[in-house]
Amino acid sequence: MGITGVLKVAALCDARGIDLSLHCAPQISAHVGTAVWHLRHLEYFHDHVRIEGLAFDGTIDPEPDGLLRPDRTAPGHGLTVKHADLEQYRVA
Incomplete structure (x- = not known):
């Protein structure tokens, strides 16, 4: 769906008075959730986080209060692909 798609769905939810959950x-x-004022949940599975940490630099660790605070100083989504680390998973 991408970031633009999520924002479109968020606008539809807002128009109907429905909170949004991201999975x-x-x-x-x-x-993208920081741009959605009516975000209720952000799904945070250990396995997704583990894989994302293997694949990207710039991942977000939860604060002690459980909140995720994206780095607003980094451009875009703040993630950089770890090409060298992912090379071992190349199929062809």
Whole structure:
């Protein structure tokens, strides 16, 4: 769906008075979620976080209060692909 798609769905939810929950890819969802005032949940599965940490630099760790605070100084979603670390998973 992408970031633009999420924002479109968020606008539809807002128009109907419905809170939005984001699922999967918590590192990307956390960033787009900061633009959604009526965000209720951000799904944060250990396995997604583990895989994202293997694949990207710039991942967000939860604060002691459980909140995710994206780095607002980093451009875009703040993630950088770890190409060298992912090379071992290349199929072809």
